[in-house]
Amino acid sequence: MATRSPDLSPRNPDWWRQAVVYQVYPRSFADADGDGVGDLRGVTGRLDHLATLGVDALWLSPFYPSELADGGYDIADHRDVDPRLGTLEDFGALVAEAHRLGLKVVVDIVPNHTSHLHPWFQEALRSGPGSAARDRYVFRPGTGEHGELPPTDWQSVFGGSAWRRTADGDWYLHLFAPEQPDLNWANDEVRADFRTTLRFWSDRGVDGFRVDVAHGLAKDLAEPLRNTGDIGATGEESLPRVAPGGHPYWDRDEVHAIYRDWRTVLDGYSPPRTAVAEAWVPGARRVRYARPDELGQAFNFEYLEAAWDAGDLRELITVSLSGARDAGASATWVLSNHDVVRHASRLLLPPGTDAEAWLLSGGRTPALDTAAGLRRARAATLLMLALPGSAYLYQGEELGLPEVADLPAEALRDPVWEQTGRTRKGRDGCRVPLPWTATGPSYGFGPGPAWLPQPPSFASYAVETQTGADGSTLELYRTALRLRRKLLEGETLTWSAGSGADVLDFTRTPGWRCVTNLGEVPVPLPPGEVLLASGPCDGSGVLPPDTTVWLA
Numbered sequence: 001m002a003t004r005s006p007d008l009s010p011r012n013p014d015w016w017r018q019a020v021v022y023q024v025y026p027r028s029f030a031d032a033d034g035d036g037v038g039d040l041r042g043v044t045g046r047l048d049h050l051a052t053l054g055v056d057a058l059w060l061s062p063f064y065p066s067e068l069a070d071g072g073y074d075i076a077d078h079r080d081v082d083p084r085l086g087t088l089e090d091f092g093a094l095v096a097e098a099h100r101l102g103l104k105v106v107v108d109i110v111p112n113h114t115s116h117l118h119p120w121f122q123e124a125l126r127s128g129p130g131s132a133a134r135d136r137y138v139f140r141p142g143t144g145e146h147g148e149l150p151p152t153d154w155q156s157v158f159g160g161s162a163w164r165r166t167a168d169g170d171w172y173l174h175l176f177a178p179e180q181p182d183l184n185w186a187n188d189e190v191r192a193d194f195r196t197t198l199r200f201w202s203d204r205g206v207d208g209f210r211v212d213v214a215h216g217l218a219k220d221l222a223e224p225l226r227n228t229g230d231i232g233a234t235g236e237e238s239l240p241r242v243a244p245g246g247h248p249y250w251d252r253d254e255v256h257a258i259y260r261d262w263r264t265v266l267d268g269y270s271p272p273r274t275a276v277a278e279a280w281v282p283g284a285r286r287v288r289y290a291r292p293d294e295l296g297q298a299f300n301f302e303y304l305e306a307a308w309d310a311g312d313l314r315e316l317i318t319v320s321l322s323g324a325r326d327a328g329a330s331a332t333w334v335l336s337n338h339d340v341v342r343h344a345s346r347l348l349l350p351p352g353t354d355a356e357a358w359l360l361s362g363g364r365t366p367a368l369d370t371a372a373g374l375r376r377a378r379a380a381t382l383l384m385l386a387l388p389g390s391a392y393l394y395q396g397e398e399l400g401l402p403e404v405a406d407l408p409a410e411a412l413r414d415p416v417w418e419q420t421g422r423t424r425k426g427r428d429g430c431r432v433p434l435p436w437t438a439t440g441p442s443y444g445f446g447p448g449p450a451w452l453p454q455p456p457s458f459a460s461y462a463v464e465t466q467t468g469a470d471g472s473t474l475e476l477y478r479t480a481l482r483l484r485r486k487l488l489e490g491e492t493l494t495w496s497a498g499s500g501a502d503v504l505d506f507t508r509t510p511g512w513r514c515v516t517n518l519g520e521v522p523v524p525l526p527p528g529e530v531l532l533a534s535g536p537c538d539g540s541g542v543l544p545p546d547t548t549v550w551l552a
């Protein structure tokens with residue numbers, strides 16, 4: 001494969017190939033106006049943290065008008081800012097400041113559904129069955145003698161039926177919360193409107209898009225709609241049980257025409273706007289979203305879901321690199337985001353542990369050793385940052401934050417909690433607002449208390465506490481990102497003979513070697529100058545368990 005320049009200058013159309021992108025969940029990042037909820041001015045005021053950290057871009061999770069039925073992924077207007085988070089002027093100021101600091105800006109685009117408060121859905125409710133307004137969504141009559149049963153057995157990702165009945169008896173589809181009706185992508189008006197949205201943000205200087213539920217837009221709407229009874233559960237986990245492209249609503253082949261259309265819009269800008277697919281789809285099918293004439297990149301969730309096992313990871317890394325190369329994309333790596341248990345906790349859960357059950361126990365069963373979790377997370381991060389391709393970081397992981405697993409029931413905001421009859425706690429534990437200082441009502445997040453309670457332990461994780469502190473996780477990330485910039489070249493790696501049952505050992509050019517010990521006992525440390533280590537590596541010639549070292 002051709003060697004790619006790590007040139008991240010604004011005009012380089014390939015800036016994204018090996019970029020480190022930092023995800024900001026705006027409501028939990030920094031609160032400038034003191035209402036307890038993070039906002040755009042809060043983000044702008046803290047952009048220096050990202051520049052000092054050394055990332056290349058920030059990805060802003062939704063900041064659009066929303067009643068927060070799903071943490072902002074229920075959008076009432078795709079081309080505006082939620083008044084609680086700021087204004088379009090605030091957004092412009094954020095982009096200008098990010099660009100001044102040399103940071104690219106990626107925003108979320110949520111094309112699978114709108115909020116039920118979106119004017120289109122309100123019009124659809126008013127307009128009645130068979131109307132053009134209803135055709136922008138997926139409305140159907142019910143089944144059963146009086147239409148009292150849902151049209152199909154399709155299930156919501158958040159639990160329960162994916163259909164909700166309206167006052168006039170028609171049902172509408174919502175693959176997520178009932179407040180998130182699915183759009184009908186066979187409708188030309190829907191397609192045209194999202195082209196307008198892509199242009200709207202691109203014209204405001206946005207450098208790229210993260211595409212929410214990229215694998216869900218195309219549905220099999222052939223009549224009669226078919227039940228999925230033969231498939232069993234109907235979440236993404238059912239995909240391997242159907243022939244490729246054969247699921248009624250996940251990962252259908254027709255979805256790719258939408259992204260080829262989007263690519264023509266994105267390529268109309270200079271440099272072309274980038275896009276990354278959120279597609280919870282098995283690897284070989286997932287890379288199709290990343291083809292150069294489509295989105296360009298797709299999140300590698302198999303990496304996030306992989307066990308802490310050298311053999312499994314080596315295989316996965318190899319397959320991910322060749323899959324991305326064959327698709328003409330660069331590989332992506334991610335360990336944490338706003339939807340999953342933070343990796344400082346997750347990687348320590350014994351294989352096979354049900355994370356939902358663990359959260360429901362308040363993080364008590366099994367009880368995790370926070371220090372051991374952090375040690376492993378730091379090793380995993382240093383391994384990830386040495387891999388060819390681009391890495392996505394989630395706010396707070398640079399502080400080594402663990403999952404806040406013991407949030408009280410009354411604090412929970414994720415719709416998953418109620419929609420599953422309080423049997424799944426949901427994703428609030430990774431969305432607790434960031435600690436910036438060791439003191440203050442919300443540890444520097446804002447002038448008052450934060451919308452989700454922060455545990456007292458957050459003081460020790462604060463940016464202020466870790467800045468300049470020898471061996472802190474924040475300083476580890478800063479050093480790693482600075483070194484990575486210097487060492488990046490090409491998009492390949494070579495496995496070294498030292499790789500084994502418990503060790504991952506590879507070289508990147510020029511002479512940059514990364515070795516991780518995933519086992520339970522120390523292993524010999526290969527020769528070379530230690531550039532950086534995720535944990536104590538004191539020159540005694542051994543690499544301790546759960547440690548990664550970069551060697552020259």
Ligand code: NOJ
Pocket residue numbers: 070071073074110176212213278338339
């Ligand atoms: C994926 C987002 O990451 C998640 O937070 C959201 O709940 C669903 N898509 C629905 O938009």
